[in-house]
Amino acid sequence: MSSQSPSWPDLTPDIPLFQFHSRLPKILEETNHPHIWGVTLTTSAPPAFSTLLVLQKYLRSVSNDVDKAAENLTKTLKWRMEFGLDKEETTVEEFGPDFEGLGYVTQVGKPGGKEDVVTWNVYGAVKDLKKPFGDLQRFLRWRIGLMERAISHLNLSTTTTPIPDHGKGDDPHRIDQIHLYGGVSFLRMDPLVKAASKATIEIMQAHYPELLLRKFFVEVPLIMSWMFTAISMFVSAETSRKFQVISYKENLAKELGNAEDVPKDLGGSGPDLATLEKRLEGGTA
Known part of the structure; x- marks a missing residue:
């Protein structure tokens, strides 16, 4: 028995969050890294709740500037891949x-x-x-x-x-x-x-x-x-x-x-x- 996924309130095409989500396919294609903070970003419709959470944080940090939010998220996903985060293996580095x-x-x-x-x-x-x-x-x-x-x-x-x-x-x-x-x-x-x-x-x-x-x-x-x-x-x-x-x-x-x-x-x-x-x-x- 499946449970219904949560829905995001007031998600209409005229708001920045919806517009930001529409940029996501290009961002994920460019970065080839959809993982961040335990969330796998998806381009599904309707948008996944967890994906919207991440996008909303980026939007709020730049006062709803969609272009800047998209730029910053792109940089972060590239950095996470380069830094070695979000790997499938669960081995934790020991610092002693x-x-x-x-x-x-x-x-x-x-x-x-x-x-x-x-x-x-x-x-x-x-x-x-x-x-x-x-x-x-x-x-x-x-x-x-x-x-x-x-x-x-x-x-x-x-x-x-x-x-x-x-x-x-x-x-x-x-x-x-x-x-x-x-x-x-x-x-x-x-x-x-x-x-x-x-x-x-x-x-x-x-x-x-x-x-x-x-x-x-x-x-x-x-x-x-x-x-x-x-x-x-x-x-x-x-x-x-x-x-x-x-x-x-x-x-x-x-x-x-x-x-x-x-x-x-x-x-x-x-x-x-x-x-x-x-x-x-x-x-x-």
Whole structure:
């Protein structure tokens, strides 16, 4: 017994989303790569719900400019193929102790039963800069892998919740990002860190549009203010407005939501990040 596929509200030929979808055959022919964020883009009629979700994110990121959205999606699909994403084999690259404790993916409950996906970058876990940051391409594979894992928990291929048109409401399919700087030992403008930060920002800006809900910078040393200057140079004003600096880590839980999903040392009542991540992976979060 088959279930009926969800339908997109108000999908008429005069709206940008419909027009963007009509460009998809040419985009897929040019890129030969239909996969992105767990979704396989299709040119079917009526349009597949998951395909429209992806297209809507690209449209919203450029204020409904169909030409620009098509250009950006084309670049992203080419980049994903070149970067080696979306391969059929399920082998996960192991990064070993160099990245141990540096990144996590969890969920935090919100009122009404909703759950926000959260990525954590724990920079205080870095003891030797050359290990995670010395090989830029290796660092980027790890960092993009963290983002892709988080996106997988948005369930874009199966959700039935649409994204409103640009200017008509919030996108419900986005991620909180948290950067923890407590105990950071690299209190200087290290060129390895700057190069990794710059490259990561450029990739996120170019190939992960409308996926950031909020970004928190927690316990940031004053001497690292250069990072915010760098960020402002590479992101849009709309994106930078999502950034929030939290001086005292104990205040983070108040911003995120359910205290049980936030570690105790960050103002919550939950276990450590490793345990929270295992809870998510086990499907009990």
